[in-house]
Amino acid sequence: MNTDVSKGKPILIMRSQRIPSLRKSGVGNVFMKNVDKSIDNKALYDTFSAFGNILSCKVVCDENCSNGFVHFKTQEATIEMMDGVLLNDCKVFVGRFKS
Numbered sequence: 001m002n003t004d005v006s007k008g009k010p011i012l013i014m015r016s017q018r019i020p021s022l023r024k025s026g027v028g029n030v031f032m033k034n035v036d037k038s039i040d041n042k043a044l045y046d047t048f049s050a051f052g053n054i055l056s057c058k059v060v061c062d063e064n065c066s067n068g069f070v071h072f073k074t075q076e077a078t079i080e081m082m083d084g085v086l087l088n089d090c091k092v093f094v095g096r097f098k099s
Contacts, residue, residue, distance in 0.1 A: 028055065029097035030078055032068035036088035037061060044068050047087065051078040065090070069097065 035044070045057050048070050057070040072078060083094040 028072040030070045030072060031095055031097040032070070032082075033065070033093045034090050035059060035066040035068045035092060036090040037066055038088050039066060039068070044070065048072075048078065048082070051081060 030048075032044075039047075039059055041057060041059050044059050045054060048054060048057065052072045055071040055073065057068070060067050060069070070078070079094050079096065082092065085092055
């Protein structure tokens with residue numbers, strides 16, 4: 001059901017994180033820039049789920065390009081494997097999220 005559409009908007013279902021310090025620590029948060037506008041939340045989830053257990057993910061669009069945010073239990077392998085790859089003909093830059 002995650003990323004299904006209801007009333008024109010994607011549904012986002014994620015596990016509740018009851019330890020605020022873990023949620024706010026940034027551990028497992030990965031940021032992507034230069035994400036093609038055709039990539040939606042489901043495509044992002046499907047692409048990155050191969051690299052680990054996803055707690056949440058979201059694509060944010062602006063007028064030029066999109067950014068993506070994925071929250072994993074761990075992140076290091078994802079950053080190394082996905083940084084610089086082509087995703088729908090756009091070179092995606094992947095790094096640790098910094099608030």
